[in-house]
Amino acid sequence: MAEYGYFLAAEEHSPADLIEQARMAEQAGFTSLWISDHYHPWNSAQGQSPFVWSVIGALAQATSLPVQTAVTCPSTRIHPAVVAQAAATSAVLLEGRFRLGVGSGEALNEHVLGDPWPQAPVRLEMLEEAITVMRQLFQGGEVSHHGKHYTVENARLYTVPEQPVPIDVAAFGLAAAELAGRVGDGFTTMVPDKELVARFRRGAGVGGNSKPVRGGLKVCWGIDSHECLRTAHRLWPNMALPGELAQILPTPAHFEQAAELVNPEDLAPLVTCGDNPDDHLRALATYTEAGFDTVYVNQIGPDQRGFFDFYRTHVLPHLPG
Template sequence: MADFGYTMLTEQAGPRELVAHAVQAEEAGFDFSVTSDHYSPWLAEQGHAPYAWTVLGAAAQATSRLPLMTYVTCPTTRYHPAVVAQKAATLQLLSQGRFRLGLGSGENLNEHVVGGGWPGVVERQEKLAEAVQIIRQLFAGGTLNHHGPHYDVESATLWDRPEEPPPIGIAASGNASCELAGELGDLLIAVEPKPELVRAFERFGGEGKPRVGQLPIAYDPDRDTAVKRAHAQFRWFGGGWKVNSELPTTEAFAGATQFVREEDVAKSIPCGDDVDLFVEAVRPYVRAGFTEVALIQIGGDTQPAFLDWARRELLPALRRL
């Protein structure tokens, strides 16, 4: 049976609200929680972008059972991999072993803020692979000196290091990233229910490892309200990763999605309060071989109502999948 998670989406709520949502998600019975790590929202309508690592530290203290995970952090541009290793080790200690480090090659939207340009996809994958190796070496202990094609590390030591390092998940959307995830990761991360991603991950060394997917939904007792909210805040989602990883600003995303209609969004994102509709949207992930599915409830101010509904209706229905 798959596990079902809750997404603390930093793009749509402030830090205190996100922590409160995590507490309610734990009380509602979600199996885990993931957190986006963005410097900017995708669209101005979302309106938020607090620092994910501060939110995660607070959530680790406010909850007692709920596993936490970045979905995902880019350890190559805005952050140096040695700093990501320190943050992840600290959070693993704060959460008493409940943290998983989800990594990906990033998006221009969040990484361009430090300057230096946005590299092509091949270089981004190379940098991610080197970053993962640096992080793992620091997790292992001792002092690290590293001089690679993309990064230098000088006499780095993690002075507060958990006995069990956080598992590393790697985001994948195609064959090359699945190879990287299978060879270097402890779990697969994806946002599409494609069986070929699971098969490639397993072929490159991921057999038996967790596979985590993610799905946006828009719960509301009034379906029209849900559709309008999904369109306003999530119409960017259908652009695909090759587009979404390249656009630099919320204005660029607004321009790229100006002709997306409400009915287009409603075809790809379940909207309303029909439990069966949501279950059927999750089913492809389970059939594709994903062992965990994290749900994104669209709309920051709708989270308390959604979490109450999920506790009463949605989670029991999903458990029967």
């Protein structure tokens, strides 16, 4: 049976608010946490973007739930040897309840040091090498690596968890899903796509069915579904941008310009709005029917307490378990 977690949107909330949401999520009955890892928000209306590793340290003290980044790019803005240290420390603080979610990244966050933004096949190649480096470091021994994209010399993590940190790989396209199956301990994505899950399983080969598949769902709870849709359009119009725009646009201002082409109605199929429990249950069911093991729900907008009360009383008790 599927499990249900809460997705902490660090682009939209301050560090203190994220910690309070984590507490409310645990009290409401969610069983795990996702947290986004961005340098910038998608647009200025969202307005936040704290350093994820600092927030994870606070989460370790505020909640007993497992935590996963969704997702970290370990290949451009931060060297994989540094990401490995951050992930290992997080796993120690969380007493093994940490998974590292990784992906090939977006220019929005990863170009900030002025490096060229590689094409998608190169980014996937970099991601695979970064995973190799991090896995070596998680073993706790000294690592030297001279690869195509990364160099590591005499590096050793002295603070490591009892078991290596699991690495789940994010994908939105078929090639990335196959890579996730081949090199990941699990798979993450934001769309309930059976074909992506099948490609991940195919890439994983023998034993692939034991690797977890996790997905993210955005909702906007409120008593007025039309107002909820307007809130979603104000804060997350980027969800409806087509193609590779999310990967190649470099600044929040560029996303705001592109989002002028997005209407509220374009978001209606993507965001479950309103206070009808059946609508939320149906949206969650699309993920379980596509073969997902865990679904992480994110509430768009400021009414977090109302959302958690709603899910605690009207949604989570009625899910298969």
